[in-house]
Amino acid sequence: MPEDTRILLLSAYEAVSHQQWRSRLFELFPTARWTALGLPARHFAWRVRGNSLTWAFNHRQELTDNYELLIVTSLCDLSALRGFVPELAALPTLVYFHENQFAYPDNTEADDARRAGRQAHNLLNMQLTSIYTALCADMIAFNSDWNRRSFLSGARQLLDRLPDHVPCGLTEHLQQRSQVLPVPLADSLFNSHASTGAPAINQQRLSGDALNIVWNHRHEYDKGPELLLGIMQELIERGVCFRLHLLGQRFRQQPAAFATLRQLLSDHYQSQGIEPGIDNHIEDRNAYLQVLQHGDIVLSTARHDFQGLSVLEACALGCTPLVPDALAYPEYLPAQCRYPVIADSISAQAQAAADCLQKMLPDIRANRPNVSHLSVGALGAAWNEAISSLLKP
Known part of the structure; x- marks a missing residue:
């Protein structure tokens, strides 16, 4: 031009x-x-x-x-x-x-x-x-x-x-x-070892033996909060040691599933002796990117996603995606990171997502896709x- x-x-x-x-x-x-x-x-x-x-x-x-x-x-x-x-x-x-x-x-x-x-x-x-x-x-x-x-x-x-x-x-x-x-995706995202210039994040929340799962979507019905709740219930029942970081934008009115989810997570953290995950929409972008840098899994439960930009950014910063095998995701993310979509059964889909995650658990980083072509x-x-x-x- x-x-x-x-x-x-x-x-x-x-x-x-x-x-x-x-x-x-x-x-x-x-x-x-x-x-x-x-x-x-x-x-x-x-x-x-x-x-x-x-x-x-x-x-x-x-x-x-x-x-x-x-x-x-x-x-x-x-x-x-x-x-x-x-x-x-x-x-x-x-x-x-x-x-x-x-x-x-x-x-x-x-x-x-x-x-x-x-x-x-x-x-x-x-x-x-x-x-x-x-x-x-x-x-x-x-x-x-x-x-x-x-x-x-x-x-x-x-x-x-x-x-x-x-x-x-x-x-x-x-x-x-x-x-x-x-x-x-900004070129700067792919230098995952570079400093973001952000304020320090509580590293106790982002390190240790617990799996760090990031969910970075708007807190609205179309992003699948009921399925998110179902997946967390399934992981807890299977004894997976994890913390969930809820980073998405939230509004005055939220789907009821989030209140149930927060109580479920509180009980989980207490029983496991785990420092709670971050539950906050981080306005400062550098601070937000720093959290993604220390995440293990970026999870999507979206009922629609036309590109999945928040997931792709997290991938560029080192997270491994766990996403539905539908929407735009098959275009950009490999099959081993996509769980089956099971219509009309949140429980069955939550089990399928948990199965997919457990297959990746032995070596999370080995499943991280290269999205530099974006x-x-x-x-x-x-x-x-x-x-x-x-x-x-």
């Missing part, structure tokens, strides 16, 4: 993974002249529906500052934004899908009839918005092939259900313009080729 290329980046819902993606793009293209606008990661339905209004009428000057390329997240209402700000319609545009609205699991714990109806209405609007946004793009990029396939399949099924006058070949058009470009240095050429192709006359 030519130096001093002027790029406008719009991130409609600035979740942590979206922030990391933006940082990696800045790292990949340090000579570009970036203008980045992001909206806070709250009020999800309003963010998806209202981002075009917010940007067009609150940030018009920033949107019309003579750019050469536009990059937006899939949650951006691009078709409406181009209508409000016609200058944007002339820019070559890359739409990046961190996720898609066709592959989220239902929140059965929270559903009543009224709420379920409201959620279904919001979901339909979000799904259609993502299709419109993708159709506006010159290029569509996904962080995994699982994300790409589930979006195209979901879009096709939705368009087939619409009553009439649906143009033919829309999903084929989207497929032709799409490719997989993972969010790169580093900034390794993915730089693919990203540069994609961006440069958009800038050609």
Whole structure:
């Protein structure tokens, strides 16, 4: 990409993974002249529906500052934004899908009839918005092939259900313009022996004979807290000496499984004489990375994960993954680190995950995968080729 290329980046819902993606793009293209606008990661339905209004009428000057390329997240209402700000319609545009609205699991714990109806209405609007946004793009990029396939399949099924006058070949058009470009992992993660410059972590919690298991996901229903509880119960019943580090972002309302899990862990630590694991969302990134450096296992119980960035970062820092044999994980992690997905039986799936872990226990480090092919240095050429192709006359 030519130096001093002027790029406008719009991130409609600035979740942590979206922030990391933006940082990696800045790292990949340090000579570009970036203008980045992001909206806070709250009020999800309003963010998806209202981002075009917010940007067009609150940030018009920033949107019309003579750019050469536009990059937006899939949650951006691009078709409406181009209508409000016609200058944007002339820019070559890359739409990046961190996720898609066709592959989220239902929140059965929270559903009543009224709420379920409201959620279904919001979901339909979000799904259609993502299709419109993708159709506006010159290029569509996904962080995994699982994300790409589930979006195209979901879009096709939705368009087939619409009553009439649906143009033919829309999903084929989207497929032709799409490719997989993972969010790169920072090169600095792969120097696992380097100091992070973080405050010292209590090393008693991170050393000794106990297995250090890291669970670093949002404390929400879609990340599988019931399965997490089931796996911990299974490991305790099998006499595995471990501590669990709950590092994910948490919110005012949490699934009920977490309260049960914390009591279970408290009893386990007391009976085993083990120093408790860390139970905290560590805001300081260097301190967080230091905890990952001292972990043995990074565990995922997610019911959806479109790339698994938190797991891949932990792998780069020395953890061995234990993840479902589904979603995006088969693309990035080897078979010995993936436990079978057993539908409709948390108990059976917890047993399968525990079986997988115990197979790795004799030599945890021997099962640690090499994920350096996902580093900034390794993915730089693919990203540069994609961006440069958009800038050609």
